[in-house]
Amino acid sequence: MKGFLKTSLQAVLGKGGYRAARSAYYASKRWIKMRHQGAMDRLYWLRKYGLRRYSIYGHRLVPSGLPEDHAVALYDVAKSLPDCGPVLVEIGSWLGKSAVVLSRAISKKKGAVLFCIDPFNAHGDPSSAAHYRNVSQKMDVSLLEHFTQNIKRYGSYKHVKTLRGYSTDFSGNWDKPIDLLFIDGNHSYEAVKRDFLEWSPFIKPGGYLIMHDVSFDPNFRHQDPIKVAREFILDNSEWVDHKQIRHMLIVRKAYERSETSPVHKTARL
Ligand SMILES: C[S@@+](CC[C@H](N)C(=O)[O-])C[C@H]1O[C@@H](n2cnc3c(N)ncnc32)[C@H](O)[C@@H]1O
Structure with missing residues (x-):
């Protein structure tokens, strides 16, 4: 036949x-x-x-290691920020997956801005750089172009300001109070510590710090971010409302030093 x-x-x-x-x-x-x-x-x-989080569906079409429960948590936290003029800073944007989520979450907030800091040159900690290089070499456009395309296609482009460079290039002249800081750049101990120490002072009281690849699992690929969290955050009363979603840590800056974290103990499990 x-x-x-x-x-x-x-x-x-x-x-x-x-x-x-x-x-x-x-x-x-x-x-x-x-x-x-x-x-x-x-x-x-x-x-x-649900329908409420359908607007971030497009992030699934952007390749990166951000799992869906982390994307949803980022969205929910960003969505809960004040309706007027929240400032978000993302250190480490790669191809824009998390930036799609964050920008969508603030797209209805007046004057909201998401600053995306990344050198867009595939540099990073030794355990990630080879992967970044492999991926970027297979691309027919630059990392920055790819990032921009993804934000335009799936995110809210008008809410994103791209800062090309390393996080330290911008911290010195930074002067804006931050509502949400997402640290997901270079995962080495020195770099995470520097990002935390240079950028977290700008977080407003009540504002959020979210750190990716912070895991209590001794076999987890990145062991340095958790060292920084243990050293500066987990036993520090300045940081409250700890939530651990697998290898992502979410904390809030206390309004006052005396504010305590009710979920501190369980969050460390
Ligand atoms: C894990 S990827 C970010 C993934 C992204 N947040 C997502 O979920 O889609 C880390 C990115 O940070 C960049 N990077 C490395 N060192 C950096 C630094 N010092 N400042 C800003 N970005 C950095 C890397 O080149 C890479 O693009």
Whole structure:
């Protein structure tokens, strides 16, 4: 039957026409399959996280190591920020996955800004840099262009200000109080410590610090961010409301030194 169909089509279309029709047929099959998978994935997201968080669905199409529970937590915290003029700073943006989430979360807030700091040159701690290099070498556009495309396509571009460079390049002249600081840049001990010490003083009382790749698991890939958290945050009454979502730490700066954290103990489990 297959052979008969092929011969008949070749007779009608000619050999070249048959080949073109066959390619078009397989391309359309692939397209339908992709659309079907895309639709199923959208449905999955909608059912799991509801209509309220559907606006960040697009972040799933941006490659990066940010798991979905972390994306949802980032969204929820950013969404809870004041409605007028919140300032968010992200150290380490890569291809924009977390920036898509954060920018979407503030897209209805008047005057809200998300500053995204990244050198966009694939530099990083030794355990990540090789991966960044491999990914960036396979791209047909620069990391910065890729980041910008993703934000335009899936995030809220008008709420994002891109600062190209290392976090330390900007901390010296920084003067804006910060509502949410997300540290996810270089994961070495010195770099995380520097990011924390240079940037956290700008967090407003009641504002949030979120650190990625902070894990209590001794086998976790990055062991340095947790050292910084233990040294400066976890036993420091300036930081309250600790929440640990697997390898992401969320804390809030206390309004006063005496404010204590009710979930401090469980958060460390
Ligand atoms: C883990 S990726 C960020 C992932 C991103 N937050 C996400 O979830 O999609 C780390 C990024 O930080 C960048 N980076 C490394 N050192 C940095 C520094 N000192 N300041 C800012 N970004 C840095 C890396 O080049 C990389 O693009």
